[in-house]
Amino acid sequence: MHEQSLIRNLVDKIQGLAAEENATVLAAKLRLGALAHISADHLRDHFTQETQGTALQGLRLVIEEQSDIHHPEAQDIILESLEFRANDEQSAP
Numbered sequence: 001m002h003e004q005s006l007i008r009n010l011v012d013k014i015q016g017l018a019a020e021e022n023a024t025v026l027a028a029k030l031r032l033g034a035l036a037h038i039s040a041d042h043l044r045d046h047f048t049q050e051t052q053g054t055a056l057q058g059l060r061l062v063i064e065e066q067s068d069i070h071h072p073e074a075q076d077i078i079l080e081s082l083e084f085r086a087n088d089e090q091s092a093p
């Protein structure tokens, strides 16, 4: 299933970045291309499924839906930014 592997890749990428930063990911912002052929809700469902039982479970997912079909990345789901909390930080939320 193409979309599932696509989202798994995205989750892998986020986990890799979190490991590099030695940080916990609090939130991820994604940009959903107009021609990505997946709805934000459906993307969210897959994301929840892929992160279940991992360190990313429960992170806040912000999905920005694009409407420009002529955008060079219109077919893609782009990881725009991540919000981290450093693992050695002691301040409680």
Ligand SMILES: [Zn+2]
Residues within 6 Å of the ligand: 003, 042, 046
């Ligand atoms: Zn699906």
